[in-house]
Amino acid sequence: MKTQNENIVRHYQDGGLLERIDAGLRAAGLDPHAIRAADLTQVDEFHIGGREMTLRILAxxxxAAEDHILDIGCGIGGAARTLVRETGCTVTGIDLTPEYIDLAKELTTRCQMDQRLFFKIANACEMSFEDETFDGAITLHVAMNIEDRVALYDEAARVLKPGAILAIYDVMRTNDEALEYPAPWATSAATSFLKSPKEMRSLLDNARFDLIHEEDHGETARAFFQNISPDAAAAPPPLGVHVVMGAEAPLKIRNTMKNLNAGRMAPVIMIARKRS
Ligand SMILES: C[S@@+](CC[C@H](N)C(=O)[O-])C[C@H]1O[C@@H](n2cnc3c(N)ncnc32)[C@H](O)[C@@H]1O
Structure with a gap:
């Protein structure tokens, strides 16, 4: 498991993301040290549909403003900042990738939002929080990397208060064909563990969650990747998820389009409530 987590970190961590984001901000005519959270909209949410989907989930x-929400696998903190901006709540974000946590802190400081946002390096399957700490949790495009889903959802249930919502937005399997890699979340099948919606329903039930809402976003995903396709006529904008994906972004985007178009996978929202 240790090697698997190291491989996951190796996939995401490349040492140059802050420089690329700063270059993108400058190219967009902004001073990287005088930004507001809204200036990062195109680049700081590393999931299909970006900010729009976070707002959809949040709704x-x-x-409430007094709630403390956990962002499991927070990446560079974009969704966490969105939650705080929209609701005034407090968010703690955890992530396995040290470079992402450093960036989450740096970008949050630059946006002057440190008072309600806290970030730490941690494994979603063994968090150090006390039982029943959080009023809700989100986890966006994270579980595709996590093999031990029983540990993941048991741990989420442990740290949530009874009745709290766990909002999941993950890419899920829709048939049994092999996926093409590299994908945005994994260099190879060795760190990719997609589940089907049916498997997810059972996992959540076993972890003491009631599924209260489910949405398939296969169409959203096809439109999103069509829009950022490296084969589109227009050049990519200075800021976008391609900046986060790094040098292999064109290949990862092409592979994702193939996987979506072949009906092998689709992003799905699942809103679940921890049983009282
Ligand atoms: C595709 S990114 C999504 C980041 C963020 N949720 C967002 O939507 O912008 C997946 C993230 O999951 C994190 N991750 C993968 N496995 C993890 C684990 N076991 N514990 C914590 N974070 C994990 C990665 O480090 C990466 O930041």
Missing amino acids: QMNI
């Missing part, structure tokens, strides 16, 4: 969570 189903009923978060």
Whole structure:
């Protein structure tokens, strides 16, 4: 498991992401040290549909300003900042990748949002929080990397208060064909563990969650990747998820389009409530 997690970190961590984001901000006519969270909209949410999908998920969570929300696998903190901006809540984000946590902290400081946002390096399957700490949790495009889903959802249930919402947005399997790699979340099949919606329903039930809402976003995904396709006529914008994906972005995007068009996978939202 240790080697598997090291391989996951190796996939995401490339040492140059902050420089690329700063270059993109400058190219967009912005001073990287005088930004607001809204200036990062195109680049800081590393999931299909970006900010728009975070807002869609948020609308189903009923978060109050006094709530403390956990972002499991927070990446560089974009969704966490969105939650705080929209609701005034407090968010703690955890992630396996040290470079992402450094960036989450740096970008949050630059946006002057440190008071309600906290980030730490941690494994989603063994978090150090006390039982029943959080009023809700989100996890966006993370579980595709996690083999031990029983540990993941048991751990999420442990740290959530009874009745709290766990909002999941993950790419899920829709048939049994082999996927093409590299994908945005994995260099190879060795760190890719997609589940089907049916498997997910059973995993959540076993971890004491009631599934209260489910949405398939296969169409959203096809439109999203068509828009950022390296084969599109227009040059890519200075800021976008291609910046986060790094040098192999064109290949990862082409492979994702093949996987989506072949009906092998689709992103799905699942809103679940921890049983009281
Ligand atoms: C595709 S990114 C999504 C990041 C973020 N949720 C977002 O939507 O912008 C997947 C993230 O999951 C993190 N991750 C993968 N396995 C993890 C684990 N076991 N524990 C914590 N984070 C993990 C990776 O480090 C990476 O930041």
